[in-house]
Amino acid sequence: MQVTHDELVSLLAAFADGELEPRRRMLMEEHVRQCAECARRLEELRRLSRALHIWEVPGATAERARALSSALVQMLPHRPAVSHFRRPSWITWAFPAGLVVWGALVEAAAVLTMAFGLAVMAAGLFAPANAWLSWLAGIFPSLNAPGWLETIQGLRDLGCQVLGISSTLPASLWDWLMSFLMPTIVFVSLLAVVCLGMWGWFGVQMARRQL
Amino acid sequence: MAQDTHPDPNGEAILLARSRAGDKEAFGMLAQRYCSFAVGVAYRMTGNSQLAEDLAQEAFIKAWRKLPQFRGDCSFRVWLGRIVTNTTLDYLRRQNPEQPLDETLLPAGPAEEAPLRHLEREEMRQLVRQAVLSLPAQCRVALILREYEGLSYREIAETLDIPMGTVMSRLHYARQLLRERLAPLLELPEHSAGGWREDASDAR
Numbered sequence: 001m002q003v004t005h006d007e008l009v010s011l012l013a014a015f016a017d018g019e020l021e022p023r024r025r026m027l028m029e030e031h032v033r034q035c036a037e038c039a040r041r042l043e044e045l046r047r048l049s050r051a052l053h054i055w056e057v058p059g060a061t062a063e064r065a066r067a068l069s070s071a072l073v074q075m076l077p078h079r080p081a082v083s084h085f086r087r088p089s090w091i092t093w094a095f096p097a098g099l100v101v102w103g104a105l106v107e108a109a110a111v112l113t114m115a116f117g118l119a120v121m122a123a124g125l126f127a128p129a130n131a132w133l134s135w136l137a138g139i140f141p142s143l144n145a146p147g148w149l150e151t152i153q154g155l156r157d158l159g160c161q162v163l164g165i166s167s168t169l170p171a172s173l174w175d176w177l178m179s180f181l182m183p184t185i186v187f188v189s190l191l192a193v194v195c196l197g198m199w200g201w202f203g204v205q206m207a208r209r210q211l
Numbered sequence: 212m213a214q215d216t217h218p219d220p221n222g223e224a225i226l227l228a229r230s231r232a233g234d235k236e237a238f239g240m241l242a243q244r245y246c247s248f249a250v251g252v253a254y255r256m257t258g259n260s261q262l263a264e265d266l267a268q269e270a271f272i273k274a275w276r277k278l279p280q281f282r283g284d285c286s287f288r289v290w291l292g293r294i295v296t297n298t299t300l301d302y303l304r305r306q307n308p309e310q311p312l313d314e315t316l317l318p319a320g321p322a323e324e325a326p327l328r329h330l331e332r333e334e335m336r337q338l339v340r341q342a343v344l345s346l347p348a349q350c351r352v353a354l355i356l357r358e359y360e361g362l363s364y365r366e367i368a369e370t371l372d373i374p375m376g377t378v379m380s381r382l383h384y385a386r387q388l389l390r391e392r393l394a395p396l397l398e399l400p401e402h403s404a405g406g407w408r409e410d411a412s413d414a415r
Protein backbone atom coordinates (compact mmCIF):
# COMPACT_ATOMS: atom_id res chain seq x y z
CA MET A 1 0.00 0.00 0.00
CA GLN A 2 1.36 3.38 -0.99
CA VAL A 3 1.20 6.01 1.75
CA THR A 4 1.94 9.61 0.94
CA HIS A 5 4.27 11.90 2.80
CA ASP A 6 1.36 14.12 3.94
CA GLU A 7 -0.50 11.16 5.41
CA LEU A 8 2.56 10.13 7.35
CA VAL A 9 3.16 13.67 8.63
CA SER A 10 -0.32 13.62 10.19
CA LEU A 11 0.67 10.45 12.06
CA LEU A 12 3.97 11.78 13.40
CA ALA A 13 2.61 12.75 16.83
CA ALA A 14 0.87 9.40 17.25
CA PHE A 15 4.14 7.73 16.21
CA ALA A 16 6.14 9.74 18.77
CA ASP A 17 3.54 8.86 21.42
CA GLY A 18 3.84 5.15 20.62
CA GLU A 19 0.20 4.98 19.53
CA LEU A 20 0.57 3.44 16.05
CA GLU A 21 -0.23 -0.18 15.36
CA PRO A 22 2.79 -2.28 14.27
CA ARG A 23 2.26 -2.09 10.49
CA ARG A 24 1.98 1.68 10.43
CA ARG A 25 4.81 2.02 12.91
CA MET A 26 7.10 0.10 10.56
CA LEU A 27 6.01 2.26 7.62
CA MET A 28 6.76 5.34 9.67
CA GLU A 29 10.17 4.11 10.83
CA GLU A 30 11.06 3.44 7.23
CA HIS A 31 9.82 6.84 6.11
CA VAL A 32 11.59 8.78 8.84
CA ARG A 33 14.89 7.17 7.86
CA GLN A 34 14.51 8.52 4.34
CA CYS A 35 12.68 11.83 4.82
CA ALA A 36 14.76 14.59 6.40
CA GLU A 37 11.69 16.78 6.88
CA CYS A 38 9.82 14.14 8.92
CA ALA A 39 12.97 13.26 10.88
CA ARG A 40 13.31 16.93 11.82
CA ARG A 41 9.65 17.20 12.90
CA LEU A 42 9.90 14.02 14.92
CA GLU A 43 13.02 15.28 16.68
CA GLU A 44 11.18 18.53 17.40
CA LEU A 45 8.34 16.63 19.07
CA ARG A 46 10.74 14.59 21.15
CA ARG A 47 12.70 17.66 22.12
CA LEU A 48 9.52 19.39 23.25
CA SER A 49 8.56 16.35 25.32
CA ARG A 50 11.98 16.28 27.00
CA ALA A 51 11.93 20.04 27.61
CA LEU A 52 8.54 19.80 29.35
CA HIS A 53 10.07 17.56 32.01
CA ILE A 54 12.26 20.39 33.25
CA TRP A 55 9.14 21.38 35.19
CA GLU A 56 8.90 18.95 38.06
CA VAL A 57 6.45 18.72 40.94
CA PRO A 58 8.19 20.26 43.97
CA GLY A 59 8.52 18.00 46.99
CA ALA A 60 7.06 14.91 45.28
CA THR A 61 8.72 12.28 47.44
CA ALA A 62 7.64 8.91 48.76
CA GLU A 63 7.63 10.36 52.29
CA ARG A 64 5.29 13.14 51.22
CA ALA A 65 2.94 10.61 49.60
CA ARG A 66 2.94 8.57 52.81
CA ALA A 67 2.22 11.67 54.91
CA LEU A 68 -0.61 12.75 52.61
CA SER A 69 -2.25 9.33 52.57
CA SER A 70 -2.11 8.93 56.36
CA ALA A 71 -3.64 12.40 56.72
CA LEU A 72 -6.28 11.33 54.20
CA VAL A 73 -7.20 8.21 56.18
CA GLN A 74 -8.00 10.42 59.18
CA MET A 75 -10.24 12.61 57.04
CA LEU A 76 -12.25 9.83 55.38
CA PRO A 77 -15.91 9.86 56.39
CA HIS A 78 -17.58 6.68 57.54
CA ARG A 79 -19.04 4.69 54.70
CA PRO A 80 -20.99 1.48 55.22
CA ALA A 81 -19.59 -1.59 53.59
CA VAL A 82 -21.08 -2.56 50.24
CA SER A 83 -21.46 -6.03 48.97
CA HIS A 84 -21.71 -6.97 45.31
CA PHE A 85 -24.08 -9.87 45.60
CA ARG A 86 -26.69 -8.82 48.13
CA ARG A 87 -29.95 -10.55 47.30
CA PRO A 88 -32.78 -8.07 47.78
CA SER A 89 -35.35 -9.26 50.28
CA TRP A 90 -39.04 -8.99 49.39
CA ILE A 91 -39.43 -5.93 51.58
CA THR A 92 -36.91 -3.97 49.49
CA TRP A 93 -38.83 -4.46 46.25
CA ALA A 94 -42.40 -4.83 47.50
CA PHE A 95 -42.77 -1.14 48.33
CA PRO A 96 -41.38 0.26 45.03
CA ALA A 97 -43.30 -2.43 43.12
CA GLY A 98 -46.49 -1.41 44.91
CA LEU A 99 -45.83 2.19 44.02
CA VAL A 100 -45.31 1.28 40.38
CA VAL A 101 -48.55 -0.76 40.23
CA TRP A 102 -50.48 1.99 41.99
CA GLY A 103 -48.96 4.60 39.63
CA ALA A 104 -49.90 2.50 36.59
CA LEU A 105 -53.51 2.14 37.81
CA VAL A 106 -53.84 5.88 38.43
CA GLU A 107 -52.24 6.55 35.05
CA ALA A 108 -54.76 4.27 33.32
CA ALA A 109 -57.65 5.95 35.18
CA ALA A 110 -56.35 9.36 34.14
CA VAL A 111 -56.08 8.31 30.50
CA LEU A 112 -59.64 6.92 30.53
CA THR A 113 -60.98 10.08 32.18
CA MET A 114 -59.24 12.23 29.62
CA ALA A 115 -60.64 10.13 26.76
CA PHE A 116 -64.13 10.37 28.24
CA GLY A 117 -63.83 14.15 28.62
CA LEU A 118 -62.65 14.50 25.03
CA ALA A 119 -65.48 12.27 23.77
CA VAL A 120 -68.12 14.31 25.60
CA MET A 121 -66.63 17.49 24.24
CA ALA A 122 -66.70 16.04 20.74
CA ALA A 123 -70.37 15.10 21.21
CA GLY A 124 -71.03 18.58 22.56
CA LEU A 125 -69.98 20.04 19.23
CA PHE A 126 -73.09 18.36 17.81
CA ALA A 127 -75.40 19.29 20.66
CA PRO A 128 -78.73 21.12 20.07
CA ALA A 129 -78.66 24.61 18.62
CA ASN A 130 -77.57 26.09 21.87
CA ALA A 131 -75.17 28.86 22.83
CA TRP A 132 -72.18 26.65 22.08
CA LEU A 133 -73.29 26.00 18.49
CA SER A 134 -74.16 29.67 17.93
CA TRP A 135 -70.69 30.60 19.16
CA LEU A 136 -69.17 28.09 16.73
CA ALA A 137 -71.32 29.42 13.87
CA GLY A 138 -70.08 32.90 14.71
CA ILE A 139 -66.52 31.76 14.08
CA PHE A 140 -67.37 29.67 11.01
CA PRO A 141 -70.19 31.50 9.13
CA SER A 142 -70.44 28.68 6.59
CA LEU A 143 -72.14 26.60 9.33
CA ASN A 144 -75.23 28.80 8.81
CA ALA A 145 -75.64 27.63 5.21
CA PRO A 146 -78.76 25.50 4.55
CA GLY A 147 -78.16 21.79 5.05
CA TRP A 148 -75.23 22.13 7.44
CA LEU A 149 -77.33 22.25 10.58
CA GLU A 150 -79.15 19.04 9.59
CA THR A 151 -75.82 17.35 8.95
CA ILE A 152 -74.50 18.47 12.31
CA GLN A 153 -77.65 17.32 14.06
CA GLY A 154 -77.39 13.93 12.33
CA LEU A 155 -73.80 13.59 13.50
CA ARG A 156 -74.82 14.71 16.98
CA ASP A 157 -77.52 12.02 17.20
CA LEU A 158 -75.02 9.42 16.04
CA GLY A 159 -72.39 10.58 18.54
CA CYS A 160 -74.89 10.62 21.39
CA GLN A 161 -76.09 7.13 20.45
CA VAL A 162 -72.56 5.80 20.49
CA LEU A 163 -71.88 7.40 23.87
CA GLY A 164 -75.26 6.37 25.21
CA ILE A 165 -76.31 9.87 26.28
CA SER A 166 -79.41 11.79 25.45
CA SER A 167 -79.14 14.42 22.73
CA THR A 168 -82.13 16.15 24.18
CA LEU A 169 -80.31 17.43 27.26
CA PRO A 170 -81.17 21.06 27.97
CA ALA A 171 -78.96 23.59 26.20
CA SER A 172 -77.82 25.13 29.51
CA LEU A 173 -76.53 21.77 30.67
CA TRP A 174 -74.58 21.34 27.44
CA ASP A 175 -73.12 24.80 27.91
CA TRP A 176 -72.01 23.93 31.40
CA LEU A 177 -70.52 20.63 30.25
CA MET A 178 -68.72 22.20 27.33
CA SER A 179 -67.44 25.35 28.91
CA PHE A 180 -66.41 24.14 32.37
CA LEU A 181 -66.67 20.54 33.45
CA MET A 182 -65.17 18.71 30.50
CA PRO A 183 -62.26 21.08 29.87
CA THR A 184 -61.41 20.84 33.58
CA ILE A 185 -61.54 17.07 33.54
CA VAL A 186 -59.43 16.91 30.39
CA PHE A 187 -56.87 19.37 31.80
CA VAL A 188 -56.55 17.66 35.18
CA SER A 189 -56.29 14.20 33.71
CA LEU A 190 -53.72 15.41 31.15
CA LEU A 191 -51.69 16.84 34.03
CA ALA A 192 -51.96 13.54 35.87
CA VAL A 193 -50.83 11.61 32.77
CA VAL A 194 -47.77 13.84 32.32
CA CYS A 195 -46.79 13.83 36.03
CA LEU A 196 -47.21 10.09 36.40
CA GLY A 197 -45.27 9.53 33.17
CA MET A 198 -42.37 11.62 34.48
CA TRP A 199 -42.54 9.88 37.82
CA GLY A 200 -42.31 6.52 36.10
CA TRP A 201 -39.41 7.65 33.88
CA PHE A 202 -37.38 8.95 36.82
CA GLY A 203 -38.20 5.83 38.78
CA VAL A 204 -36.80 3.65 35.99
CA GLN A 205 -33.65 5.82 35.75
CA MET A 206 -33.13 5.63 39.53
CA ALA A 207 -33.61 1.88 39.52
CA ARG A 208 -31.09 1.48 36.68
CA ARG A 209 -28.52 3.53 38.63
CA GLN A 210 -29.05 1.46 41.77
CA LEU A 211 -28.81 -1.94 40.10
CA MET B 212 7.66 11.77 36.78
CA ALA B 213 7.47 8.09 37.41
CA GLN B 214 4.45 6.46 35.84
CA ASP B 215 1.86 4.68 37.91
CA THR B 216 2.34 1.26 36.49
CA HIS B 217 2.29 -1.30 39.24
CA PRO B 218 3.87 -4.69 38.95
CA ASP B 219 1.20 -6.26 41.16
CA PRO B 220 -2.24 -5.64 39.73
CA ASN B 221 -3.57 -8.35 42.04
CA GLY B 222 -2.44 -6.43 45.06
CA GLU B 223 -4.40 -3.50 43.72
CA ALA B 224 -7.50 -5.62 43.21
CA ILE B 225 -7.32 -6.75 46.84
CA LEU B 226 -6.85 -3.18 48.05
CA LEU B 227 -9.82 -2.12 45.95
CA ALA B 228 -12.02 -4.88 47.29
CA ARG B 229 -11.06 -4.05 50.88
CA SER B 230 -11.66 -0.34 50.24
CA ARG B 231 -15.07 -1.12 48.82
CA ALA B 232 -15.82 -3.05 51.97
CA GLY B 233 -15.13 0.13 53.97
CA ASP B 234 -11.47 -0.47 54.95
CA LYS B 235 -9.95 3.01 55.26
CA GLU B 236 -6.40 1.74 55.71
CA ALA B 237 -6.59 -0.15 52.42
CA PHE B 238 -7.85 2.96 50.68
CA GLY B 239 -4.98 4.91 52.25
CA MET B 240 -2.53 2.48 50.65
CA LEU B 241 -4.27 2.92 47.29
CA ALA B 242 -4.09 6.69 47.72
CA GLN B 243 -0.39 6.44 48.50
CA ARG B 244 0.18 4.60 45.22
CA TYR B 245 -1.74 7.17 43.20
CA CYS B 246 -0.65 10.22 45.17
CA SER B 247 2.01 11.35 42.70
CA PHE B 248 -0.48 10.94 39.85
CA ALA B 249 -3.25 12.94 41.52
CA VAL B 250 -0.98 15.67 42.89
CA GLY B 251 0.94 15.81 39.59
CA VAL B 252 -2.18 16.43 37.52
CA ALA B 253 -3.55 19.01 39.96
CA TYR B 254 -0.17 20.74 40.25
CA ARG B 255 0.35 21.09 36.52
CA MET B 256 -3.21 22.34 36.13
CA THR B 257 -2.94 24.99 38.85
CA GLY B 258 0.79 25.69 39.22
CA ASN B 259 0.49 25.74 43.01
CA SER B 260 1.78 22.75 44.97
CA GLN B 261 -0.15 23.40 48.21
CA LEU B 262 -3.38 23.88 46.27
CA ALA B 263 -2.59 20.74 44.26
CA GLU B 264 -2.30 18.68 47.45
CA ASP B 265 -5.62 20.06 48.70
CA LEU B 266 -7.34 19.28 45.40
CA ALA B 267 -5.85 15.79 45.38
CA GLN B 268 -7.14 15.20 48.94
CA GLU B 269 -10.59 16.44 47.90
CA ALA B 270 -10.52 14.11 44.90
CA PHE B 271 -9.50 11.12 47.04
CA ILE B 272 -12.34 11.80 49.47
CA LYS B 273 -14.79 11.98 46.55
CA ALA B 274 -13.33 8.73 45.23
CA TRP B 275 -13.83 7.11 48.65
CA ARG B 276 -17.46 8.18 48.65
CA LYS B 277 -18.07 7.02 45.08
CA LEU B 278 -16.11 3.79 45.36
CA PRO B 279 -19.25 1.62 45.69
CA GLN B 280 -20.22 2.85 42.22
CA PHE B 281 -16.89 1.84 40.66
CA ARG B 282 -17.73 -1.14 38.47
CA GLY B 283 -14.30 -1.84 37.07
CA ASP B 284 -15.37 -0.89 33.52
CA CYS B 285 -12.09 1.02 33.28
CA SER B 286 -8.84 0.91 35.23
CA PHE B 287 -8.78 2.48 38.67
CA ARG B 288 -6.26 5.03 37.41
CA VAL B 289 -8.64 6.19 34.66
CA TRP B 290 -11.55 6.31 37.11
CA LEU B 291 -9.53 8.25 39.66
CA GLY B 292 -8.10 10.48 36.91
CA ARG B 293 -11.66 11.39 35.96
CA ILE B 294 -12.39 12.51 39.52
CA VAL B 295 -9.09 14.40 39.85
CA THR B 296 -9.48 16.25 36.53
CA ASN B 297 -13.12 17.09 37.24
CA THR B 298 -12.25 18.38 40.71
CA THR B 299 -9.43 20.49 39.31
CA LEU B 300 -11.39 21.79 36.33
CA ASP B 301 -14.33 22.63 38.63
CA TYR B 302 -11.95 24.56 40.84
CA LEU B 303 -10.50 26.48 37.89
CA ARG B 304 -14.00 27.15 36.56
CA ARG B 305 -15.04 28.64 39.89
CA GLN B 306 -12.20 31.13 39.69
CA ASN B 307 -12.72 34.31 37.75
CA PRO B 308 -11.09 33.61 34.40
CA GLU B 309 -10.37 37.32 34.00
CA GLN B 310 -8.06 37.32 36.99
CA PRO B 311 -5.18 34.96 37.58
CA LEU B 312 -5.81 32.47 40.37
CA ASP B 313 -2.85 33.79 42.31
CA GLU B 314 0.62 34.95 41.43
CA THR B 315 1.53 31.45 40.36
CA LEU B 316 -0.94 31.29 37.51
CA LEU B 317 0.85 33.17 34.83
CA PRO B 318 -0.74 34.74 31.78
CA ALA B 319 0.56 33.89 28.33
CA GLY B 320 3.53 36.06 27.57
CA PRO B 321 5.55 36.56 24.44
CA ALA B 322 8.55 34.30 24.10
CA GLU B 323 11.51 35.94 25.72
CA GLU B 324 14.03 37.50 23.45
CA ALA B 325 16.73 37.67 26.11
CA PRO B 326 20.03 35.91 25.40
CA LEU B 327 18.82 32.45 26.30
CA ARG B 328 22.19 30.82 26.27
CA HIS B 329 22.67 32.26 29.70
CA LEU B 330 19.37 31.05 31.06
CA GLU B 331 19.72 29.40 34.39
CA ARG B 332 17.91 26.12 34.96
CA GLU B 333 15.39 27.79 37.26
CA GLU B 334 14.53 30.30 34.57
CA MET B 335 14.01 27.49 32.08
CA ARG B 336 11.70 25.77 34.53
CA GLN B 337 9.72 28.99 34.88
CA LEU B 338 9.54 29.32 31.11
CA VAL B 339 8.11 25.80 30.74
CA ARG B 340 5.75 26.32 33.67
CA GLN B 341 4.49 29.57 32.25
CA ALA B 342 4.00 28.03 28.81
CA VAL B 343 2.05 25.03 30.13
CA LEU B 344 -0.09 27.12 32.49
CA SER B 345 -0.99 29.51 29.70
CA LEU B 346 -2.57 26.72 27.61
CA PRO B 347 -6.38 26.52 27.47
CA ALA B 348 -7.50 24.26 30.33
CA GLN B 349 -8.99 21.53 28.14
CA CYS B 350 -5.83 21.27 26.01
CA ARG B 351 -3.62 21.50 29.08
CA VAL B 352 -5.29 18.59 30.84
CA ALA B 353 -4.90 16.36 27.78
CA LEU B 354 -1.24 17.35 27.43
CA ILE B 355 -0.53 16.75 31.14
CA LEU B 356 -2.13 13.30 31.07
CA ARG B 357 -0.07 12.40 27.99
CA GLU B 358 3.29 14.03 28.62
CA TYR B 359 3.63 13.95 32.38
CA GLU B 360 1.48 11.00 33.37
CA GLY B 361 2.08 8.83 30.32
CA LEU B 362 -1.55 7.90 29.66
CA SER B 363 -2.42 6.41 26.27
CA TYR B 364 -4.81 8.22 23.91
CA ARG B 365 -7.54 5.75 24.83
CA GLU B 366 -7.00 6.28 28.55
CA ILE B 367 -7.10 10.05 28.08
CA ALA B 368 -10.31 9.73 26.07
CA GLU B 369 -11.88 7.64 28.85
CA THR B 370 -10.60 9.97 31.58
CA LEU B 371 -11.91 13.12 29.94
CA ASP B 372 -14.95 11.40 28.40
CA ILE B 373 -14.18 12.71 24.92
CA PRO B 374 -13.61 10.93 21.56
CA MET B 375 -10.10 9.82 20.57
CA GLY B 376 -10.11 12.30 17.68
CA THR B 377 -10.68 15.14 20.12
CA VAL B 378 -7.79 13.91 22.28
CA MET B 379 -5.49 14.00 19.25
CA SER B 380 -6.62 17.44 18.12
CA ARG B 381 -6.26 18.90 21.62
CA LEU B 382 -2.78 17.43 21.96
CA HIS B 383 -1.86 18.76 18.54
CA TYR B 384 -3.07 22.25 19.42
CA ALA B 385 -1.33 22.23 22.82
CA ARG B 386 1.96 21.16 21.26
CA GLN B 387 1.66 23.74 18.53
CA LEU B 388 1.23 26.50 21.13
CA LEU B 389 4.07 25.13 23.24
CA ARG B 390 6.41 24.98 20.24
CA GLU B 391 5.75 28.67 19.64
CA ARG B 392 6.08 29.69 23.27
CA LEU B 393 9.11 27.55 24.02
CA ALA B 394 10.87 28.22 20.73
CA PRO B 395 13.84 30.01 22.39
CA LEU B 396 14.35 27.10 24.75
CA LEU B 397 13.97 24.45 22.08
CA GLU B 398 16.57 26.12 19.92
CA LEU B 399 19.20 25.74 22.64
CA PRO B 400 21.54 22.78 22.31
CA GLU B 401 20.44 20.14 24.79
CA HIS B 402 23.78 18.88 26.04
CA SER B 403 26.12 21.81 25.65
CA ALA B 404 27.28 24.03 28.52
CA GLY B 405 24.36 26.44 28.03
CA GLY B 406 21.87 23.69 27.26
CA TRP B 407 18.95 22.45 29.34
CA ARG B 408 18.99 18.69 29.17
CA GLU B 409 20.69 17.46 32.29
CA ASP B 410 18.53 15.01 34.11
CA ALA B 411 14.98 15.81 33.13
CA SER B 412 14.91 13.55 30.11
CA ASP B 413 15.50 10.51 32.26
CA ALA B 414 12.37 11.16 34.19
CA ARG B 415 10.09 9.55 31.61
